[in-house]
Amino acid sequence: MVNTIITKTTGKNKVVDFRDGLVAANRDDYANMHGAGGRKGKAAVSVIKVYICDYSNGTGVNSRTLHASMSPELCEQLLEVCRQNIGVQVIDPNLEVLKEQRAISHKLSKSADMGFGVLNSCVKLLDGIVKAEGEGRGVPALAALAAGARNLLAKPRDKAMEPSSPAPLAPIQVPRHMDFTYAQDRVHAFGEVKEGDIVPVQRLNIFHQTFRSDGQMGNYPWTVKITNAKAPVHFQATGATTFSSSGMTEKQEAFIQVSDADMYRMMSRVCHFVSVWEHTVAAQVVRGGLEAREVEWRAGSGSTSES
Template identity: 75%
Template sequence: MISTVITKTTGRNKVIDLRDGLVAAHEEDYANLHGAGGRKGKAPVSVIKVYICDYSAGTGEASRTLHASISPELCEQLLEICKQNIGVQVVEPNLAPLVEQRTVNQKLSKGADMNFGILNSGLKILERLVKADEAGETVKPSALISGAKTLLTKNRAKAMEESAPAPMAPFQIPRHMDFSYAQDRVHAFGTVKEGDMVPVQRLNIFHQTFRSDGQASNYPWTVKITNAKAPVHFQATGATTFSSSGMTDKQEAFIQISDADMYRMMSRVCHYISVWEHTVAAKVVAGGLQTRENEWRASQEATKGNPSQEEN
């Protein structure tokens, strides 16, 4: 039996797979490439299907499988986020702001050294006085003042010495970019009135580099699907929404994914979409262009056979 699974990733008692749900546009809408849904007669919406199976409670009937659909464009967006979480960023150490900051740090360090020297000189003088007192000796104040001046002058001169900031090697910053996506779907079909309980679905996909304890996460991606029932609301624009606070009969499934696995999955999905567009959608485009050409030729022939229309 043919499988529609494009790629998958397994976790602890969980698995996520992405499947082919792409639909070509009808020939009259060949420039769309993908089906976009809408009024009757249009091609269904083209999607990538996301399935999460949670068998933490057991396999078979004890497992729980939920699915949602995402647009091909979202897959490209997720791949771009994956690319921003690869490798490290190398920063040029001789950029003007960094050189200026090192100069400021050097001056602060010299100032701290001078203050320490002054304090140390004062302690030496105090130590000399204490020793002299213990030995019953008399120390002339003029000698102490002269010695203190000499020590302070040496410390000040040392601190005021000018020298270029020490060169730094290029330093690296890990590349991180977080992301959050939320998608709600309301399945309100038939004769549904305002406030009726209808099936709803919520999909959350997010990347969180650091855990709540501040440590970098080994599995920063989370994909979560929620199925439930909730009161439906009809907007003036014709859109349908639901109240999150009124959700009942909730079923949830989620999986955490590493950066490497998410990149691999999104890369394979995007490559598949590209191949599909070049094989399936390309035929629709060719057919649509040919039909368009035929219609144009037919209109030209009709114009030639009707002089009055040609004059107009």
């Protein structure tokens, strides 16, 4: 039996895989390449299928398998997020804005040192006065007191006024992190379906959360969650179909947490598969559509010249 699984990864008692659900557009819609759905006569929507199997309660009949569909374009978005979570970004510390900020911080630091020095000198001066009084020598003359205070306070001032520059810094290294959230609802309303009819629905949530709620960096920052249920269908004036979450019944959920490395590997393989598919299957559709358009153009051009 032909296997349609493109790639997969396993977790604790769980597995997620991505499968081929791509559909070529009809010849008359060759420029779409991928089927986009719509009215009768159009090709079905081209998707990548996502399956999560949860066998936490056992295998076979005790396991639970849920699926959802995602667009090929979403796989490219996910791969881009994966790329933004690789390695460490290095920033040149000699950028003008950083040099200005260091100069300001250096001045503030020197001012703080001077303020502490002045405070410390005042405390020493007061201690000296209290000590002199305790020894029965009385308070020194005012001139002597002023001279002592001046000498003490001048030291931190002179030190703060000494010319100096901030110490050079090594390149600044910043770990690369990018979080992402995606939510998608799909309604499977086929055939003669009326407003309010109960139909199968699916919800797909994919998100990347670098830090856990406790502030620690997570080893498995990706979460893929699928919800399968039934719900009343609603038809909007635009032709779109929706459903209300509050009306969901027979709801089943499954999720899996994935590492950055595994998510990158899977999305890379899916995107490569889509590219190969477009260069083989979709390329034939494009070729056929262009040939048909050429025939139509020649037929139309010939009838015009004959008239």
